Amino acid sequence: MAVKTDPEEKLYERLDRALKKYKGKPGVLIAALQEAQEIFGYLPRKVMIQVANRLTIPLSEVYSVVSFYSLFSTVPTGKHRLEVCLGTACYVQGAEELLRELQDLCGTEPGKSAPESPFSISTTRCVGACGAAPIVKIGEELHGEMTPEKLPSLLEELVKE
Amino acid sequence: MPKLKLWIDEQEIEVEEGTTVLEAARGIGIDIPTLCYLKDLNAPAACRVCLVQVEDRPTMDCSCVLPVSEGMRVLTHTPAVLEARKEMIELLLSDHPFECLTCERNLNCELQRLAKRYGIRDLQFSGSRNHFPIDDLSPSVVREPDKCIRCRRCLAVCEYYQAVGIYRMVERSFNAIVGPAYNGSLMETPCIYCGQCITVCPTGALHEQDSTARVWEALRDPELHVVVQTAPSIRCSIGEEFGYPVGTPVAGQMIAALRRLGFDRVFDDCFGADVTVMEEATELLERFERGGPFPQFTSCCPSWVRFCELFYPELNENLSEVKSPQQVFGVLAKTYYAQEAGLDPERIFVVSIMPCVSKKYELLRPEMNDSGRRDVDAELTTREFAQMLFQAGIDLRKLPEEDFDAPMGRASGAGIIFGSTGGVMEAALRTAYEWVTGEELKDVEFPQVRSDKYKDAEIPMGDLRLKVAVARGTGEARRLIEALKKGQKEYHFVEVMACPAGCVGGGGQPIYIETNDWNEQVAHRSRRSGGLYQLDRQMEHRQSHKNPAVIRLYRDFLGHPGSEKAHRLLHTGYHSRRLYAPEPLPKKEHKQRVPLR
Ligand code: SF4
Ligand code: SF4
Ligand code: SF4
Ligand code: FES
Ligand code: FES
Numbered sequence: 001m002a003v004k005t006d007p008e009e010k011l012y013e014r015l016d017r018a019l020k021k022y023k024g025k026p027g028v029l030i031a032a033l034q035e036a037q038e039i040f041g042y043l044p045r046k047v048m049i050q051v052a053n054r055l056t057i058p059l060s061e062v063y064s065v066v067s068f069y070s071l072f073s074t075v076p077t078g079k080h081r082l083e084v085c086l087g088t089a090c091y092v093q094g095a096e097e098l099l100r101e102l103q104d105l106c107g108t109e110p111g112k113s114a115p116e117s118p119f120s121i122s123t124t125r126c127v128g129a130c131g132a133a134p135i136v137k138i139g140e141e142l143h144g145e146m147t148p149e150k151l152p153s154l155l156e157e158l159v160k161e
Numbered sequence: 162m163p164k165l166k167l168w169i170d171e172q173e174i175e176v177e178e179g180t181t182v183l184e185a186a187r188g189i190g191i192d193i194p195t196l197c198y199l200k201d202l203n204a205p206a207a208c209r210v211c212l213v214q215v216e217d218r219p220t221m222d223c224s225c226v227l228p229v230s231e232g233m234r235v236l237t238h239t240p241a242v243l244e245a246r247k248e249m250i251e252l253l254l255s256d257h258p259f260e261c262l263t264c265e266r267n268l269n270c271e272l273q274r275l276a277k278r279y280g281i282r283d284l285q286f287s288g289s290r291n292h293f294p295i296d297d298l299s300p301s302v303v304r305e306p307d308k309c310i311r312c313r314r315c316l317a318v319c320e321y322y323q324a325v326g327i328y329r330m331v332e333r334s335f336n337a338i339v340g341p342a343y344n345g346s347l348m349e350t351p352c353i354y355c356g357q358c359i360t361v362c363p364t365g366a367l368h369e370q371d372s373t374a375r376v377w378e379a380l381r382d383p384e385l386h387v388v389v390q391t392a393p394s395i396r397c398s399i400g401e402e403f404g405y406p407v408g409t410p411v412a413g414q415m416i417a418a419l420r421r422l423g424f425d426r427v428f429d430d431c432f433g434a435d436v437t438v439m440e441e442a443t444e445l446l447e448r449f450e451r452g453g454p455f456p457q458f459t460s461c462c463p464s465w466v467r468f469c470e471l472f473y474p475e476l477n478e479n480l481s482e483v484k485s486p487q488q489v490f491g492v493l494a495k496t497y498y499a500q501e502a503g504l505d506p507e508r509i510f511v512v513s514i515m516p517c518v519s520k521k522y523e524l525l526r527p528e529m530n531d532s533g534r535r536d537v538d539a540e541l542t543t544r545e546f547a548q549m550l551f552q553a554g555i556d557l558r559k560l561p562e563e564d565f566d567a568p569m570g571r572a573s574g575a576g577i578i579f580g581s582t583g584g585v586m587e588a589a590l591r592t593a594y595e596w597v598t599g600e601e602l603k604d605v606e607f608p609q610v611r612s613d614k615y616k617d618a619e620i621p622m623g624d625l626r627l628k629v630a631v632a633r634g635t636g637e638a639r640r641l642i643e644a645l646k647k648g649q650k651e652y653h654f655v656e657v658m659a660c661p662a663g664c665v666g667g668g669g670q671p672i673y674i675e676t677n678d679w680n681e682q683v684a685h686r687s688r689r690s691g692g693l694y695q696l697d698r699q700m701e702h703r704q705s706h707k708n709p710a711v712i713r714l715y716r717d718f719l720g721h722p723g724s725e726k727a728h729r730l731l732h733t734g735y736h737s738r739r740l741y742a743p744e745p746l747p748k749k750e751h752k753q754r755v756p757l758r
Contacts, residue, residue: 045343045743045744045745046743048342049740049741049743052740052741053740053741057326058320058325058326058327058329058342059341059342059350059740059741060326060327060328060329060331060340060341060342060350061326061329062342063329063331063342063343064329064330064331064342067331067332067333068330068332068333125333125334
C-alpha cells in the first residue's frame with residue numbers, strides 16, 4: 001500500500017522551512033507572512049499560530065498585522081484579487097458604486113471566501129494614486145479612472161490571461 | 162541634564178531637558194487631563210484630551226508626548242484649548258455605551274470623571290456605534306470591548322510588565338479595537354489571568370468575573386457550613402474602600418464584618434501560608450539532598466505557575482510542588498477541619514477572599530480536588546468583598562475588632578508577609594535557616610530580600626550559601642529565566658509573583674485612579690505592604706514552624722512535613738499547555754442590554 005502523503009502536511013513543512021530564516025530577526029513579520037500566504041494562498045488561523053510560535057511572537061501581533069494590511073487575506077481567495085480603493089479621493093469619485101457593480105459582476109463580496117470563483121474582492125485605503133481616482137488594484141497593478149462600464153472588459157481580460 | 166527655560170501660562174519655569182510639557186505643567190500645579198497616558202508605561206498619544214497650545218504652532222499638541230524646548234510658550238487653558246479637549250471627550254463619549262449606572266466602574270472610572278470635570282451635558286456627535294461581543298468565557302477576566310476607549314494601557318502592561326502580549330490593536334478603521342487576536346476570547350490565548358490589565362484600564366471595559374452571587378447564595382443556604390479564608394493582603398487593602406489611608410491594617414474590623422455577613426467560621430489564609438512554608442522549605446532541603454533540580458521556584462502565585470507551564474514547560478519540575486496557600490487551606494478545611502469539627506465535608510463551602518483574579522482560575526484547575534471534591538468553592542476579590550459589605554450596609558469603620566476563629570485562624574508573622582513581594586522568600590528563610598543550621602535566629606527579619614530594588618542575594622546558612630532571587634512580574638521572571646538559561650545566573654531558590662509589589666498589588670485589589678504615573682501606581686500598592694510588616698512585628702510567633710496551630714496540625718493530622726499524607730493533600734503537579742486554541746471557542750449568548758438613551 002502506498003504511503004498516504006497529506007498535501008496539507010507538506011505545506012506546513014514548507015512553511016517551517018521558510019520560517020527558519022526569519023526566526024529571531026526584527027522587522028521580518030510582514031515578509032514572513034507574505035511567504036506564508038504564497039504557500040497557502042491565504043492565512044488561516046492555523047498558519048498564523050504556526051508563524052507566531054515559530055517566530056516566538058504573540059499571535060495578537062501576527063493578527064494585528066494581518067488584519068491591518070489589505071494585502072493579507074484570512075479566507076481563501078479567488079485567483080485574481082481585486083482591491084477597490086475606498087480612500088477619500090476615490091470615494092468622492094464614485095468608488096462605492098464601483099464596488100457594488102464589481103460585487104454583482106463577480107458574485108462575491110469583500111471578506112468572503114471565494115475559492116471557487118476566479119475573483120475575490122477586498123477594499124483598501126488610499127493607495128497613493130488619488131490623481132487617477134477611482135482606483136482598482138489588481139495584484140501590484142493600479143487601474144485608474146475606473147467606471148462601472150469599464151469593469152466587464154477588465155474582468156474578461158483577466159480571465160483570458 | 163541641562164535645564165531649559167520656558168513659559169507655561171505666562172509663568173517662567175526651568176525644567177530638565179526631556180521633560181514633557183505635561184509633567185512640567187504638573188510641577189507648577191497645573192493639572193492637564195489625561196486618559197491614555199501612564200507615565201513610564203504607556204504614551205501612545207491616543208486620546209488627545211491633554212491638548213495644549215504652543216505659541217507659533219499651527220495646531221494644538223498632545224502635552225503628554227511633547228518635550229519641552231528652550232523658550233517655548235505654552236498655553237494650557239485658553240477657551241480654544243478647553244473647547245478642543247471637550248470635543249475629544251465628546252468624541253469618546255459618542256462611541257461609548259451610556260451604562261454608567263450598571264457599570265463595574267461606576268464612580269471609579271476615569272472617563273466618567275473627565276466628563277464630569279469638563280461639564281459635558283450634551284453630545285454634538287452622534288454616529289452609529291460599533292458593537293462588539295462581550296467575552297466572559299475566562300474564569301477570571303471579563304472584556305466588554307464596547308466600553309474600550311482604545312487607550313492601550315492593557316496592551317502596555319501585558320506586553321511590557323508581564324511579557325505575555327495578549328493585546329494588540331486589531332482590525333482596521335471603524336472596526337479597530339484593542340483586543341486579543343481575532344478579537345477573540347481570552348480563553349483562546351495564553352492569558353495568565355493576573356488581572357493587571359483590569360487595574361490599569363481607565364473604564365469598565367475590563368473587570369473580574371462576578372462571584373458575589375454564588376457566595377450570597379451559599380450564605381443563604383441553611384444546609385451549608387460556610388467558612389472563609391482571607392489572604393494576607395486583604396487586611397491592609399480593604400480599608401481603602403472605606404476611606405482609611407492606604408496600608409492601614411484593619412484585620413479586627415474585617416473579621417467582625419465577615420461574621421456579620423454570615424460566615425460560620427472566619428479563618429485566615431495565613432495559616433495556609435504557614436503550612437505552605439513548612440512543605441516548601443522541606444522540599445528545598447530535599448532538593449539539596451537529591452542534588453536539584455535548582456532553582457526551586459515558588460508556586461503560590463497561580464499566574465506565575467500558568468506562565469511557567471505555558472512558556473517554559475521544561476521548567477515545570479523546578480516549580481515547587483506544594484500548592485498555594487489558598488488550595489492548601491481549602492483541602493485542609495474539607496479534611497482536617499471537617500474531622501476536628503465533626504462536619505460532613507460535603508456540607509462545607511469554602512470561600513476565599515483574595516487580592517487576585519487568578520485564584521478564580523486556580524480553584525477550577527481539575528487537580529484541585531484532593532479532599533474528594535472541589536477544595537475551594539468560590540473566590541472573591543477585595544473589590545467584590547467590599548461590594549458585599551456595601552450591599553449589606555456593613556460599615557467597616559463602625560465595627561469592633563474581633564479575632565479569627567481557631568484552629569485555622571491562627572497564623573504566624575511569616576504567613577502574614579506572604580502578601581508582599583519578597584515575603585514568601587523571607588517566610589521560607591525564617592524556617593529553612595533554623596532547620597539547616599539547628600540554631601535559633603536571633604533576628605527573624607531578612608531585610609536583604611525586602612527592598613523594591615532588590616534583585617538577588619546570598620544567605621549564609623551554616624556551610625551553605627543559599628542563592629536566592631525575587632522577581633516581580635512575569636516580565637522580570639522571563640528575563641531571569643533567560644539569564645539562567647544562558648548560565649549568567651545561578652540560584653537555589655527563586656520567588657516569583659506576577660503582580661507589582663506582590664499580592665498587595667494584585668489584580669483584585671481596590672483600583673486607584675488618582676495617578677497617571679505607573680511608578681506612583683506601584684508605590685501606592687507597595688504602601689499596603691507596610692501594614693503587613695507592621696502586623697508581623699506584633700505577632701507572638703513570627704515563624705511558620707513555631708505556630709502552635711501548625712504544630713498541632715502536623716501532630717494530630719499530617720504527621721511530619723513531607724509525609725505521605727502531606728504529599729497526597731498538599732502537593733500537586735504541572736502540565737505543559739498549548740498557547741493558542743486551534744479553533745475559536747463558541748461564544749455565549751448575551752441578553753441584549755436595554756439602551757439607556
Ligand atoms: S490578565 Fe494579565 S495576562 Fe491576561 S490579558 Fe490581562 S495583563 Fe495580560
Ligand atoms: S480595554 Fe481598557 S485599558 Fe485596554 S485599551 Fe480599552 S480602555 Fe484601554
Ligand atoms: S501575585 Fe498574588 S495577586 Fe497577583 S496573580 Fe499572583 S497570587 Fe494573584
Ligand atoms: S484615495 Fe484612492 S488612491 Fe488615494
Ligand atoms: S494623548 Fe495625552 S493623555 Fe492621551
